[in-house]
Amino acid sequence: MFPEIRMRRLRNGRIRDLVRETSLSADNLIYPMFVDETISTVQSTASMPGVDRLPLDRVADDAKEAADLGIPALILFGIPAHKDAQGSSAWGDEDIVQQAVREIKEELGRDMLVITDVCLCEYTDHGHCGMVDMEKGEVLNDQTLPLLGRTAVSHAKAGADMVAPSGMMDGMIGAIRSALDENGLRDIPIMSYAAKYSSAFYGPFRDVAESGCCFGDRSTYQMDPANSDEAMREVELDIMEGADIIMVKPALPYLDIIYRVKNEFKMPTAAYNVSGEYAMIKAAAQNGWLDEKKVMYESLLSIKRAGADMILTYFAKDMARMLK
Template identity: 60%
Template structure:
């Protein structure tokens, strides 16, 4: 606590110029903090911009080296992959097929960019005809995701990702018991060294809109509030995180980031556990839209935003700003 009083104590002394500000800076942002999300599509020679996410693209597997070479050159250690298959069905079978879009992408990356750490998103919404995050059970006109049947499909998916060469799996469906089921499946298949980054506190958020455009994963009906968290709750987030840690998660995640900085801080303070935060598509697109209008200084607002997420307690930040932010940080 402060021991002196004005005028003897003047806090502005340590803000005098950039050198002293850098010397006393409490939160240091570096490219090592970033995980870059990449959308992968079936086909050849595809690089198509996502309309609702300016500057972000869907890539076919043969064009992944274009973006991965930038990731590697900028010193960003990891990517997370989201697959958009050409074939969808009720069970999302492409998600656990040996020839699935993600499985082929992982093999390509590990062959050509062995030093990039590859994380795979583990879910079903991109792969199912109904756009929900698992096995859909219906009673009359009422449908919902069947939690326990979905766990069996998740086991198949994570093992197929590990067999393809994934370095880490990141289940995002918010199914009860998913971490326990995934850990047992990986261990049973001999992949005891594959860590799990759990989307432990994933909220039913309006900030996901552009992602659903990018990944073609909008629900065909209804919404996901029966399995994703209510935005009004933070105590519940701690219960979710506690269960995932107990079940074997190696990293826990809060998603989205900006509207949930308080949750990130509570998770970090409570568990002292490796914590990730997802700076999601809606957060990204709002900044890009304002920057394109000339309403904000994109460089300054991005660095300020990412710094705030780290300051809140995130050890890792999944962000579509990663390439630009890494360049700006390099430039100083």
């Protein structure tokens, strides 16, 4: 006991570094990118300062900047010129994400792991993540599954290294795994948004991606923020269906879920540091209320400490620069 035991002995100078339990590196970061078929110049976004919508001819340059900073992976979100009830611009060979994948792979090859978000919300005119029955105001689970499989196959054929389904449709991982395998794409891994909560923290993303709902919300298919045991069931089902990496989204309000998932399943685990988490720090820093770099680092370190092996974050490039 004190005074013989003094915990402060290990908190001075380089000793502090030697006993650090958790480390964060650029290797842990995944950089989200938005490619917009409707623009010809880079467009900034008010709700997410520092996050841009990119025209197709700029995606390779932005990806190269991330690669030069040591970031090993990015995830692509597409904003199409045409939206319809099915989200048919999600799976065409010449649609925006497919073109962006080819541009990035041609420029960087194996130097950048390209992941694609597989969901329909950016491509549907109603903004939901699947087919809908407009009369009933209902999102149709089973009718959506073949479309998600078709989208994943098109991304992989364009050169994507990994697909990341985010729609929270029951059975989506099994449907996508079957579709990939049937098309000779057995080596393409799936990173599942396995525990994706119906969260108010997604607001700035929906502004940037133009994916707001025209009716209702996503609470009938995304998880209730009050539930944690349910997350374990969701994750277990996705693993059984063939998920290679599992994800918790959002991250900071759900550190307990990240911890439980990692400890229970011992699977490669991702966490999405979402747009609302990013925007709050940016806004507070702009007002002089927080030190942006220190809070950014502390936030991402806490996600890693909770058990995440990889972090999808809009801070990726800023964090990589700071770590350098």
